[in-house]
Amino acid sequence: MNLMVFGAPGAGKGTQAKFLVEKYGIPQISTGDMLRAAIVEKTAMGMEAKRYMDAGELVPDSTIIGIIEERLAKEDCQKGFILDGFPRTLAQAEALDELLEKQGKKIDKVLSFEVPDELIIKRIAGRRVCPKCGASYHVEFNSPKAEGICDACGSELIIRKDDNKETVKNRLSNYHSQTAPLVDFYKNKGVFAQIDGSQKLEKVTQDMFAKL
Numbered sequence: 001m002n003l004m005v006f007g008a009p010g011a012g013k014g015t016q017a018k019f020l021v022e023k024y025g026i027p028q029i030s031t032g033d034m035l036r037a038a039i040v041e042k043t044a045m046g047m048e049a050k051r052y053m054d055a056g057e058l059v060p061d062s063t064i065i066g067i068i069e070e071r072l073a074k075e076d077c078q079k080g081f082i083l084d085g086f087p088r089t090l091a092q093a094e095a096l097d098e099l100l101e102k103q104g105k106k107i108d109k110v111l112s113f114e115v116p117d118e119l120i121i122k123r124i125a126g127r128r129v130c131p132k133c134g135a136s137y138h139v140e141f142n143s144p145k146a147e148g149i150c151d152a153c154g155s156e157l158i159i160r161k162d163d164n165k166e167t168v169k170n171r172l173s174n175y176h177s178q179t180a181p182l183v184d185f186y187k188n189k190g191v192f193a194q195i196d197g198s199q200k201l202e203k204v205t206q207d208m209f210a211k212l
């Protein structure tokens with residue numbers, strides 16, 4: 001099964017993708033996580049991407065399409081995958097279509113989490129992430145068992161560098177201008193499923209599985 005989690009920054013894509021990984025045993029392919037890993041490794045691509053990410057801007061399409069092409073060719077994607085944070089522009093969506101067509105594949109479902117901007121801002125303000133395993137928590141809505149410590153791997157949780165007020169405003173604005181138009185692109189393909197992402201976490205998960 002080839003899935004995509006879709007929505008604004010902080011809509012809950014990463015949180016829900018983890019439940020899909022557990023249930024279907026297919027990998028989560030998060031372009032944000034891959035870029036952050038490249039920054040930690042200080043690769044040339046990571047250093048270039050950092051400038052855009054710190055400012056809340058989108059990384060150029062050519063860079064992103066290159067890393068997705070390489071990742072989708074790996075063995076663990078052959079039985080399916082969950083795209084998280086990709087595509088984010090029409091050019092990326094068209095490049096993905098081309099790539100999948102060459103492999104005789106297609107996207108089976110786009111799971112779109114709809115959350116109003118005011119709630120997004122609250123969620124991002126309280127987000128804490130694990131720098132080691134990528135798990136995401138919220139100080140109020142989804143807190144770890146021990147304060148500041150990752151349930152999954154015991155590492156100390158951090159605040160993402162781009163989770164500040166100014167950058168979030170920019171990320172939301174880029175989402176509305178460049179990514180939201182993809183809703184019609186996927187609706188026209190008949191694979192788009194809308195989920196009320198503003199509900200309690202468990203209810204969002206339940207609604208998501210009901211769409212599959």
Ligand code: AP5
Nearest residue numbers: 009010011012013014015031032059085127137138141201
């Ligand atoms: P990326 O890492 O993809 O960030 P994002 O899209 O901004 O999404 P987030 O990770 O912020 O949010 P999420 O939807 O996963 O929410 P989460 O589950 O954590 O990208 C970062 C940057 O990389 C971009 O700005 C860009 O520069 C670059 N980039 C990446 N991909 C790119 C691409 N394709 N093209 C160009 N540039 C690209 O949840 C958020 C919070 O809410 C958490 O605290 C969580 O615990 C909490 N929460 C989740 N669900 C609920 C719920 N139902 N109720 C209450 N709280 C909840």
